[in-house]
Amino acid sequence: MKLGKEYQQLTPEDFTINPEQPEDFQQAIAQLVTQSxxxxxxxxxxxxxxxxxxxxxxxxxxxxxxxxxxxxxxxxxxxxxxxxxxxxxxxxxxxxxxxxxxxxxxxxxxxxxxxxxxxxxxxxxxxxxxxxxxxxxxxxxxxxxxxxxxxxxxxxxxxxxxxxxxxxxxxxxxxxVQQYQFLQQIKTASISERQNILRDYLQSEIVQVLGMNHEQVDLQKPLNDMGVDSLMALELRSRIKTHLEVELKISKFVEGVSISDLATEVNEQLEQIETNQENNLDNEEQINSAEGNNIDWLEGEL
The missing domain is CATH 3.40.50.11460 (Rossmann fold)
Incomplete structure (x- = not known):
């Protein structure tokens, strides 16, 4: 909706409205509601x-x-x-x-x-x-x-x-901002896309920590076999927590886990976080709805 002098519907989704006329807002939204x-x-x-x-x-x-x-x-x-x-x-x-x-x-x-x-x-x-x-x-x-x-x-x-x-x-x-945008890219990707993005991300982080090039890092090879020690594991865990808001146990990096395994673990944690957030949002909406019903009842009684 754009501001103008009078109400006009330019396309099914584009409107011009007078910002001082409540009826213009109501008419435009009522029209949009008929579509969705x-x-x-x-x-x-x-x-x-x-x-x-x-x-x-x-x-x-x-x-x-x-x-x-x-x-x-x-x-x-x-x-x-x-x-x-x-x-x-x-x-x-x-x-x-x-x-x-x-x-x-x-x-x-x-x-x-x-x-x-x-x-x-x-x-x-x-x-x-x-x-x-x-x-x-x-x-x-x-x-x-x-x-x-x-x-x-x-x-x-x-x-x-x-x-x-x-x-x-x-x-x-x-x-x-760059980390934030990357996190949003992860959250909006499909399951298969997310797995690939996470593998590429983890490979890049391990390349930096180990001082190797990408060709030397095998996605299926255990991290400890590639030289990841306990100090490197701490650094990797810290980076993942900062960039992805996921916290992994140190043992995940030194017990024979590969980059692909790690990507799957991170993916599962992200899915669990999203599920918890959706459940919390549903609970909030139910609480707000209940509060609104209580207010309506009280107003009726008064």
Missing amino acids: TSWHGVVQCCGHDFTGEETSVSETGYGSTLLLVQALVKAELSPLPRLWLVTQGAQPLDSHPVMSGVVKSSLGMVKTISSEHPGLRCVAIDLDPQQTVEEQARMLMAEIWSESREDEVAFRQGIRYVAQLIDSHWTQSTLT
């Missing part, structure tokens, strides 16, 4: 060009966000799609000056939406204004398709930051 009632999520790109002058709420994008949320709730989608609010350069990181009002508005909006409509699982993503549009798009898609539970994320100079509750400080994520 199962949505992964909704991305709202808030206004990026802040001049320091006072502007109306609709001009900064937050008025339209409010109307969008109201329209999504009114559409009665089940479950509610996740909502991402995207800005660029709106968070005070790495000495980049921003308007305090912008910071307060963007984070305040997320907290308000999360409080009133927890089913939307609202997330604020602040992109690096120094990146190209292509780089911003890659980072945004990687974040959207991830299983991250963070509700405030920012990117600056190739580093991913997440907000901390204590003193509202922003801290650097343990992953670099």
Whole structure:
């Protein structure tokens, strides 16, 4: 949906809407619901060009966000799609000056939406204004398709930051952007693709640790037969934990396990992590649904 002066449906999926007309949002979403009632999520790109002058709420994008949320709730989608609010350069990181009002508005909006409509699982993503549009798009898609539970994320100079509750400080994520993108590639790959990606990754890591070339590393040969000792095993385990968020026992590296065996082990752990995350998400949705039913009952009684 793009902002304009009046409502128009340009294609089955493209709309122009007036950001000050609630009916426009409701009509567009109602039309989209007729095509599909199962949505992964909704991305709202808030206004990026802040001049320091006072502007109306609709001009900064937050008025339209409010109307969008109201329209999504009114559409009665089940479950509610996740909502991402995207800005660029709106968070005070790495000495980049921003308007305090912008910071307060963007984070305040997320907290308000999360409080009133927890089913939307609202997330604020602040992109690096120094990146190209292509780089911003890659980072945004990687974040959207991830299983991250963070509700405030920012990117600056190739580093991913997440907000901390204590003193509202922003801290650097343990992953670099490249590592984060690799992790998302792993998570979105098919089972067979993931196995191949993991084998290639483990081979590259072992090549670096052993100081060998790729031709000398046999995917089927036990790691200890190739010269991996206990110290090297510690280094490999540390790298895998950092890059893939999987923790392996040291014995896995020295008990006759090959790269192919190790790739299978890592793959199985990643699948288990994803299953646990899906179960937790289902439980959260059931809790939110139960809470909503209780509220409806209380309102009826009152």
